[in-house]
Each structure stands twice: as structure tokens, then as C-alpha cells.
Amino acid sequence: MLPRTSSPAPRKGTVILPPRFSLPVRVYYEDTDAAGVVYYANYLRFLERARTEWLGALGHPLAELEREHGIVFVVRRLAIDYRLPARLADLLDVGVTVESVGRARLAARQDVRRDGTVLVDARVELACLDAVRWKPARIPVPLPSAPAPPTS
Amino acid sequence: MLPRTSSPAPRKGTVILPPRFSLPVRVYYEDTDAAGVVYYANYLRFLERARTEWLGALGHPLAELEREHGIVFVVRRLAIDYRLPARLADLLDVGVTVESVGRARLAARQDVRRDGTVLVDARVELACLDAVRWKPARIPVPLPSAPAPPTS
Amino acid sequence: MLPRTSSPAPRKGTVILPPRFSLPVRVYYEDTDAAGVVYYANYLRFLERARTEWLGALGHPLAELEREHGIVFVVRRLAIDYRLPARLADLLDVGVTVESVGRARLAARQDVRRDGTVLVDARVELACLDAVRWKPARIPVPLPSAPAPPTS
Amino acid sequence: MLPRTSSPAPRKGTVILPPRFSLPVRVYYEDTDAAGVVYYANYLRFLERARTEWLGALGHPLAELEREHGIVFVVRRLAIDYRLPARLADLLDVGVTVESVGRARLAARQDVRRDGTVLVDARVELACLDAVRWKPARIPVPLPSAPAPPTS
Numbered sequence: 001m002l003p004r005t006s007s008p009a010p011r012k013g014t015v016i017l018p019p020r021f022s023l024p025v026r027v028y029y030e031d032t033d034a035a036g037v038v039y040y041a042n043y044l045r046f047l048e049r050a051r052t053e054w055l056g057a058l059g060h061p062l063a064e065l066e067r068e069h070g071i072v073f074v075v076r077r078l079a080i081d082y083r084l085p086a087r088l089a090d091l092l093d094v095g096v097t098v099e100s101v102g103r104a105r106l107a108a109r110q111d112v113r114r115d116g117t118v119l120v121d122a123r124v125e126l127a128c129l130d131a132v133r134w135k136p137a138r139i140p141v142p143l144p145s146a147p148a149p150p151t152s
Numbered sequence: 153m154l155p156r157t158s159s160p161a162p163r164k165g166t167v168i169l170p171p172r173f174s175l176p177v178r179v180y181y182e183d184t185d186a187a188g189v190v191y192y193a194n195y196l197r198f199l200e201r202a203r204t205e206w207l208g209a210l211g212h213p214l215a216e217l218e219r220e221h222g223i224v225f226v227v228r229r230l231a232i233d234y235r236l237p238a239r240l241a242d243l244l245d246v247g248v249t250v251e252s253v254g255r256a257r258l259a260a261r262q263d264v265r266r267d268g269t270v271l272v273d274a275r276v277e278l279a280c281l282d283a284v285r286w287k288p289a290r291i292p293v294p295l296p297s298a299p300a301p302p303t304s
Numbered sequence: 305m306l307p308r309t310s311s312p313a314p315r316k317g318t319v320i321l322p323p324r325f326s327l328p329v330r331v332y333y334e335d336t337d338a339a340g341v342v343y344y345a346n347y348l349r350f351l352e353r354a355r356t357e358w359l360g361a362l363g364h365p366l367a368e369l370e371r372e373h374g375i376v377f378v379v380r381r382l383a384i385d386y387r388l389p390a391r392l393a394d395l396l397d398v399g400v401t402v403e404s405v406g407r408a409r410l411a412a413r414q415d416v417r418r419d420g421t422v423l424v425d426a427r428v429e430l431a432c433l434d435a436v437r438w439k440p441a442r443i444p445v446p447l448p449s450a451p452a453p454p455t456s
Numbered sequence: 457m458l459p460r461t462s463s464p465a466p467r468k469g470t471v472i473l474p475p476r477f478s479l480p481v482r483v484y485y486e487d488t489d490a491a492g493v494v495y496y497a498n499y500l501r502f503l504e505r506a507r508t509e510w511l512g513a514l515g516h517p518l519a520e521l522e523r524e525h526g527i528v529f530v531v532r533r534l535a536i537d538y539r540l541p542a543r544l545a546d547l548l549d550v551g552v553t554v555e556s557v558g559r560a561r562l563a564a565r566q567d568v569r570r571d572g573t574v575l576v577d578a579r580v581e582l583a584c585l586d587a588v589r590w591k592p593a594r595i596p597v598p599l600p601s602a603p604a605p606p607t608s
Contacts, residue, residue: 035528040530044497077535134541
């Protein structure tokens with residue numbers, strides 16, 4: 001599902017996204033389990049969809065990063081709180097807020113909301129790797145650093 | 153991902169959809185496997201997403217059918233041809249064309265296309281079941297039958 | 305889950321398997337959906353696990369076929385009947401019976417049973433492909449052809 | 457895959473398991489992604505399989521806990537480190553070590569190893585919930601608390 005900001009294709013380097021990028025995600029049967037709720041591993045699929053569309057909205061589609069720059073982003077560490085369950089047919093809002101961008105590392109806050117209520121809250125650390133050697137590689141494109149904290 | 157036809161919410165009984173209802177689906181890492189292509193079982197997830205949104209576009213969301221009418225649709229039989237592989241980041245078009253609607257049965261043609269090329273082609277037979285007893289139940293809402301074949 | 309026949313590693317070319325090779329599979333939450341049954345796409349995962357272990361039991365692990373021979377097996381066509389649902393915690397028996405082996409093609413009957421009852425029944429056609437060019441390739445190892453039909 | 461300790465069925469209350477319960481898990485195509493490694497969400501499926509078989513080995517199969525006691529275990533919080541990737545055909549060893557058992561809570565260390573090397577390391581907090589009201593419920597069976605630390 002493409003968020004509205006992804007169309008038309010943004011010109012690289014000119015994109016300014018809101019601090020929290022968000023992607024709508026519908027819950028289908030495939031996402032649920034016999035307890036009647038979204039299966040806990042499947043929220044990680046939602047989180048990755050939002051990260052992928054965030055990169056695309058910045059003008060850096062994953063496929064291009066791998067093809068042109070030979071790199072992949074992999075999750076190094078994840079901490080996730082499951083507060084409330086999502087259920088079949090829910091329309092969720094999955095967010096990405098960049099926390100920090102390093103030379104070969106990226107940290108982000110992510111959450112999953114339904115009607116404004118946070119169901120799931122996560123912090124994700126990603127590494128940029130050379131896709132062949134699977135070793136750390138410099139992030140090859142400019143990524144927006146976290147927004148400055150509000151000054152009083 | 154909501155197809156354009158689903159917004160605003162259609163009034164029941166008044167909806168006329170084109171013969172082939174279609175849903176755009178993006179391919180993410182979660183959908184692929186180590187052979188570099190979409191994993192064969194995951195096309196069935198795409199097919200079901202399209203059927204779900206088709207029902208929603210007709211004004212009969214799945215959750216409502218289960219809650220108000222106590223029924224579920226289950227796949228009884230599936231025949232699927234895998235012609236060409238879909239790959240990471242592809243934007244696919246997943247279609248539903250109703251073939252026949254019976255008292256408690258529904259048959260549909262489905263396909264997955266990329267830039268107009270059919271990658272996967274399927275025929276699906278669904279049964280309407282009582283969600284508790286898991287026995288055939290009458291389809292509780294009017295579904296459009298197949299479009300009349302063109303007359304010469 | 306390794307079937308008993310896979311240990312110790314069989315010597316190539318000397319393995320004789322029963323006509324129906326079978327693999328036990330446990331149903332976990334990950335396999336089920338909110339209707340309380342195994343999600344229809346997930347049976348395809350079970351079928352592929354059984355095919356993989358069948359190749360391994362013949363002395364041809366998938367990873368070795370790809371590494372040493374540069375080939376992959378892909379599903380070209382599948383027809384599947386969903387007769388009865390499997391549920392959480394079920395212990396299933398997933399079978400593979402070779403139907404025919406060609407130069408670059410393989411057809412098999414597969415089924416999923418619980419306590420001897422067939423829940424799901426499928427016919428699968430696979431192609432052997434060059435893993436790089438994604439073109440038909442000769443099956444590089446001897447595979448047992450179908451058992452001769454019983455004579456009266 | 458059933459660990460060896462699960463057969464024959466243990467008598468309740470008499471089972472003593474080693475501090476680290478472990479389950480062998482084979483990596484199939486379904487578990488991998490186009491980067492050639494196990495997809496990050498799928499390790500959570502492996503972790504849950506091990507927890508499920510651990511409960512079963514203690515004489516408390518999930519299905520029985522839900523049917524007889526009306527409870528489910530849900531993950532409340534997870535922290536996971538992805539150190540090294542698992543790949544197609546790997547035979548993994550997935551471990552569960554109980555850290556603490558409360559009235560309605562359970563914490564465990566889990567890891568995924570290959571040939572003794574830790575690939576993934578996690579800490580999981582679970583809550584025992586009433587399956588209908590989805591509210592905290594007392595754990596209805598005795599679970600072994602963590603082993604005492606070695607005394608010098």
C-alpha cells in the first residue's frame with residue numbers, strides 16, 4: 001500500500017517528510033491466529049512495510065539501493081511492547097520516526113495505532129550491510145536525521 | 153491497501169463493480185524467499201486480500217459478515233498456475249472475476265499481473281460456512297453473478 | 305522435523321523409500337487464523353517441507369542441489385482440495401508420492417492427514433530450473449520414478 | 457518437531473527438564489527472504505515453537521490449557537538481538553530458559569543456535585490471559601521456576 005506522499009515519485013534530496021511517517025495497513029486472515037488476534041511475529045512484517053515505504057517516499061526504493069549501491073538494511077536489535085491486540089479487519093496506522101542516523105546504523109521508533117490508540121510500540125536498530133560480503137557498509141544516500149527537539 | 157473503489161463506503165445493493173475487481177499489492181521482503189522470488193504460498197495471501205477487498209467494495213466487509221451473519225468463507229478447492237515469478241519491490245495487480253454464485257458456493261477466477269503481464273493464474277472455489285458449526289450456510293448477502301458473456 | 309529415515313545420512317543412489325514418504329508436522333499458532341483453523345496458504349508450507357525432507361532422505365539436500373548443481377525446484381502448477389480443517393496443536397502427517405519424473409519436470413501427489421484421515425489432498429508439478437538464468441534445467445540427480453502399479 | 461523428551465507423554469508434576477529446553481528447527485524456503493537469510497520476523501515463530509514444545513514436555517499442551525483452563529499465553533514484551541544470520545537448510549537449535557514465574561507472568565531467555573554458535577538472543581515476557589475476557593489470569597499449572605544459581 002503506497003502512502004499518499006509517495007506519488008508522484010519524489011526527487012531525491014528534496015523530500016521533507018513529517019517526523020512520523022505513517023502507512024495504513026489492513027489486517028487480513030493471514031495476519032491473525034487462532035486466539036483471534038494478530039499473531040505477534042506479524043507486527044514485525046507491518047513495521048518493515050512502513051520502513052520500506054518510508055525509504056521509497058524519500059526517493060530511495062529498497063530495490064534501487066540493492067541494485068545500484070549493493071547494500072541491504074538488516075535489523076540488528078528490536079525491542080517491542082505489545083500493549084493491546086489488533087484484530088481481523090482492523091485498519092492500522094504503522095509509524096516510523098527516525099531517532100538517529102550514523103555512518104552505517106539507523107535507529108527508529110515505530111508504533112502501530114488504531115484510531116489513535118497505540119497498540120504496539122517498538123524501537124528498531126538497523127545496520128547497513130554490503131549485500132554480498134554481509135559486512136557493515138556506509139549508508140549510501142542522505143537520510144534525514146531526527147527532527148530537532150522543540151526548544152522552549 | 154484499499155482500492156480506489158472502496159472509498160467512500162458503498163451503499164449496499166447499489167454497487168456495480170467492473171467484471172475484474174483489482175487490488176494493488178506491493179512485494180516486500182516478507183513475501184520473498186532465498187531463491188529471490190515471491191514464495192509460492194504467499195500468492196495465496198495476495199489472492200485472499202483481493203477477495204476480501206472485493207467483498208468490502210460490495211459493502212459486505214468480512215468482519216460484518218461474521219459478526220452479523222455468523223458465517224465465514226473458506227476455500228474448498230484451488231488450482232493455480234505459476235507462470236512467471238514476482239520479485240522484491242514489484243507492484244502487482246491482483247484480480248478477482250466472479251465465475252458463478254450458488255446458494256452456499258462461489259467460484260472465481262483470480263490472477264496476479266505486473267505491468268499487464270499475467271504472472272499467476274488461479275481458479276478458486278469457496279464455500280460459505282456457519283462459523284460455529286463449520287457446516288454449509290446460505291450466502292447471506294446478494295453477490296453479483298458473473299457478467300453475461302458477450303453476444304455476437 | 306527430520307523423519308526417521310533421514311538419519312544416518314543415506315548414501316546416494318542406494319536409498320529406497322516407501323511409495324509414500326511422510327513427515328510429521330505440528331500445528332502451531334503461527335499456522336492458524338482467526339477462524340480457528342490452519343490458514344489455507346500454510347498447507348503449502350507443509351507440503352514443501354515434506355518435499356524438502358523427501359529430497360534430503362534420498363541423499364539430495366536442497367542446499368547441495370543449489371550449491372553443487374546450480375538448480376532450484378519451483379512449483380509450476382498446483383491443484384489442492386481442502387476437505388477438512390486442521391486445528392491448533394494437531395499432529396499432522398504430510399505425504400509425498402511421486403507420480404512421474406521427466407528430464408526437467410516432476411509431478412507428485414501430496415496429502416495432509418490426521419489420524420489417518422485425509423484433510424487436504426494436492427497434486428503438484430515442479431520444474432527444475434537453472435538458479436541463475438531461471439530456465440529449465442535437467443534434473444541433475446537420479447530420482448525414483450513412481451512405483452509400478454500393482455499387477456492383478 | 458517433537459523433542460525427544462516429549463515422548464512418551466510425561467506425567468504431570470513429575471517432569472524435571474534441563475535448565476535450557478531445546479528444540480531442533482530446520483530452515484525451509486518459507487523461512488527465508490530475498491536477502492538469502494531467515495526473515496527477521498520468522499525467528500519469532502521459531503521461538504514460539506520452542507515455548508510450545510516446552511509446555512508440552514512439562515505435560516501442559518497449549519490446547520489443553522485453553523480447553524480445560526480457558527487461558528492463553530501472550531507475549532507482552534520482547535527484546536531480540538540478531539547477531540548472525542541463519543540460512544536455507546540450516547539445522548537450528550532453539551532454546552528456552554525460564555527466568556521467572558509469577559502469578560500471571562512468565563519471563564524467559566531464548567536463543568537460536570547453529571553448531572553451538574548463538575545467532576539470535578532474546579528475552580520474552582509472557583502474560584497468562586483469560587481467553588475470553590483477555591484479562592490477566594492466574595497461571596493454572598505449576599511451572600518450574602528458574603534453576604537456582606550454582607553455589608560455590
